[in-house]
Amino acid sequence: MPGGPMAEATSDAPAPPRRPFAMARSGRLTGLVKLLLAVAVIVALWQAIIFWWQVPAFIAPTPGAVAGAFVSHFQEIVSSIAYTLRSVLLGMGLALILALILAGLFTLSPLLSRALLPLVIILRTAPILAIAPILILIFGRGLTTSIAVVVMVSFFPIMVNAAKGLGSTPPNALELMRVAGATWGQTFHKVRLPYALPYVFTGIRLASAGAVLSAMLAEWLSGAPGIGTFILEASSYRDQPRMWAGVVTSVISAVAFFALTTQAERRLAG
Amino acid sequence: MSDITLSDVGMMFDIGHRKITALRGIDAVLPSGSFTALIGPSGCGKSTLLRLIADVLAPTSGEIRIGDHAPDAARKRHEIGFVFQDPTLLPWRSVVENIRLPVEVAGQPAARQPEELVELVGLKGFEQARPAQLSGGMQQRVAIARALALSPKVLLMDEPFGALDEITRQKMNIELLNIWRETGTTAVLVTHSISEAVFMADRVLVLSANPGQVADRIDIDLPRPRALDLMQDPAFHAHENAVRAALFSGERTAA
Known part of the structure; x- marks a missing residue:
């Protein structure tokens, strides 16, 4: 582990004051974006699996x-x-x-x-x-x-x-x-x-x-x-x-x- | 009139198949409008005695009267105010809403407006605060204001300032004396501080443990209104010493 605990402590130090600011600015938006992203990933995976393994339509539709x-x-x-x-x-x-x-x-x-x-x-x-x-x-x-x-x-x-x-x-x-x-x-x-x-x-x-x-x-x-x-x-x-x-x-x-x-x-x- | 009369009051608890005598043969008259302190070693039943007067528990022997009635009649007529060791505020209610609770329960018009009581206990400006936003001392003031909301004939306090630091505690004691004088209620204070008992009360009932009995009764004939410099007075020390002597003679008998 390069740097050791000291380096970790100094790199962590400025993080806390930034976080609440970022959260307050986009709390609701990130929630919606996350949901849409999750749906997109599921749909993409679904399509990919059917495409890759050539799943027939009578088992799972696209x-x-x-x-x-x-x-x-x-x-x-x-x-x-x-x-x-x-x-x-x-x-x-x-x-x-x-x-x-x-x-x-x-x-x-x-x-x-x-x-x-x-x-x-x-x-x-x-x-x-x-x-x-x-x-x-x-x-x-x-x-x-x-x-x-x-x-x-x-x-x-x-x-x-x-x-x-x-x-x-x-x-x-x-x-x-x-x-x-x-x-x-x-x-x-x-x-x-x-x-x-x-x-x-x-x-x-x-x-x-x-x-x-x-x-x-x-x-x-x-x-x-x-x-x-x-x-x-x-x-x-x-x-x-x-x-x-x-x-x-x-x-x-x-x-x-x-x-x-x-x-x-x-x-x-x- | 609301004298509190205790005649040969006894209390036994069943713990498993063992019976424990918490209190035995308590006789006392606490005159209307007086201030009584109950002091004794831990486990002497002083909190139990307070709960018997409040009809939270029923004595297993003897009789308690508040004025001409049994405690349960006084309780159901909303004539008893009780201050617990911890504030016991409802966390979702604001200061004013907590103070209003007994008024809502009684379904009677408030004897004193909650806003006025907030001022009386020195919390003006905190009417809409939640308990979690207040310090321990402020929460206990709310509890006292709540106990006064219906101008109770009897005000029972179970070590109300036990958790507070010495300075806050003495300030609260002086405020409490002012409130008591103003309301004319019959007050009973459970404490384990000798100086607090002497400073506050007209009489101190010293209890001894195993079983809880009245070891001594000491009248405190110090002038009122009382201020902090009273604690420098030789007469104050003499009363303290008398209470201390009664406490320790009780200890010897128990041992």
């Missing part, structure tokens, strides 16, 4: 063919992804409400927590594939079944994290509310819930990563007209460009949804 399919099926793709995202949003919202209610009840009574938690875990570990026919029987082949599946998958990580967050209130803050003569509801709303928000958002983030996929799973089983069904149909026609147009759309939506929850977390719990 980016150009997928873009073409995207344009020609644009309206169908938009209405499909809107359908799926609607079930994701409604499902996540319902899961959040149910998770907060149950986690709140758990802080009220440890006995209830010990009685109900095994039941919740059973519901979570049972394969959706097995439960779906029952859900379809109850809720039909429409949006409600998709919502129910999203709720079942999302509920658990939100509930576990919310319960942990609601249980982690500083004891002094609870004593403060008690001395102030606060009701259970006031303590929950003014102290417990705000202290738990970072945990709740961790749960939402964990759940959001899988929420789009679980909505698509529900569509494969129920045939509801979302992006999952769009992909399945294209696949059964061996229409690879159309299928990949659907897959790319669902992946972008899932990433966007994940980014949205991360942003919301920064705003509300940062």
